[in-house]
Amino acid sequence: MLEAWLDFHRQTLLAKCSGLTAGQLRQRAAPPSTLSLLGLVRHMAEVERGWFRRSVAGEDAGFLYSSEADPDGEFDHVDTADAEQDFATYLREIDLARQAAAGRELDETFFHPRRRARLSVRWVYVHMLEEYARHNGHADLLRERIDGATGL
Numbered sequence: 001m002l003e004a005w006l007d008f009h010r011q012t013l014l015a016k017c018s019g020l021t022a023g024q025l026r027q028r029a030a031p032p033s034t035l036s037l038l039g040l041v042r043h044m045a046e047v048e049r050g051w052f053r054r055s056v057a058g059e060d061a062g063f064l065y066s067s068e069a070d071p072d073g074e075f076d077h078v079d080t081a082d083a084e085q086d087f088a089t090y091l092r093e094i095d096l097a098r099q100a101a102a103g104r105e106l107d108e109t110f111f112h113p114r115r116r117a118r119l120s121v122r123w124v125y126v127h128m129l130e131e132y133a134r135h136n137g138h139a140d141l142l143r144e145r146i147d148g149a150t151g152l
Contacts, residue, residue: 002106002125009132010094013044014087015152016139022083024146029138034075037142038083040135042074045090047131051124052097055110059100064089101125 017025017037025038042065053059066073106122143149 006128009136012136013139016143025083026078027146029142036078037139038078039075040139041090042086045093046074048093048097052100055112056121056124057100
């Protein structure tokens with residue numbers, strides 16, 4: 001059930017972005033905010049990578065668009081970003097996240113150094129649902145501002 005809801009939210013983000021040009025995907029919501037649909041896609045690629053690959057699977061997978069010195073790079077640097085490439089990266093990270101979680105028990109735990117706590121795979125799924133739900137709400141508002149589309 002957790003995987004199915006996560007896939008629903010992944011598809012919702014893609015639906016919110018469908019049919020738009022690269023320029024529309026880069027549009028900021030409300031300056032000075034750097035929030036954009038493309039930024040959300042890039043952010044969720046980072047989030048998928050961070051929670052499933054780095055945390056759950058223990059992979060040494062670096063950041064895609066941000067860094068310790070530039071923590072909001074996925075949002076801040078979309079003006080020259082290649083939208084098509086960023087969507088391909090997002091889809092690849094989803095596939096790699098699925099692979100990282102495959103066969104793991106929901107009660108399996110790992111130590112998260114920044115939170116200084118043991119977290120479970122179940123916790124990651126629930127957190128990912130919260131993360132997507134929040135950002136899909138942002139995507140609703142962004143899409144409506146771009147072309148008036150609602151209810152996608």
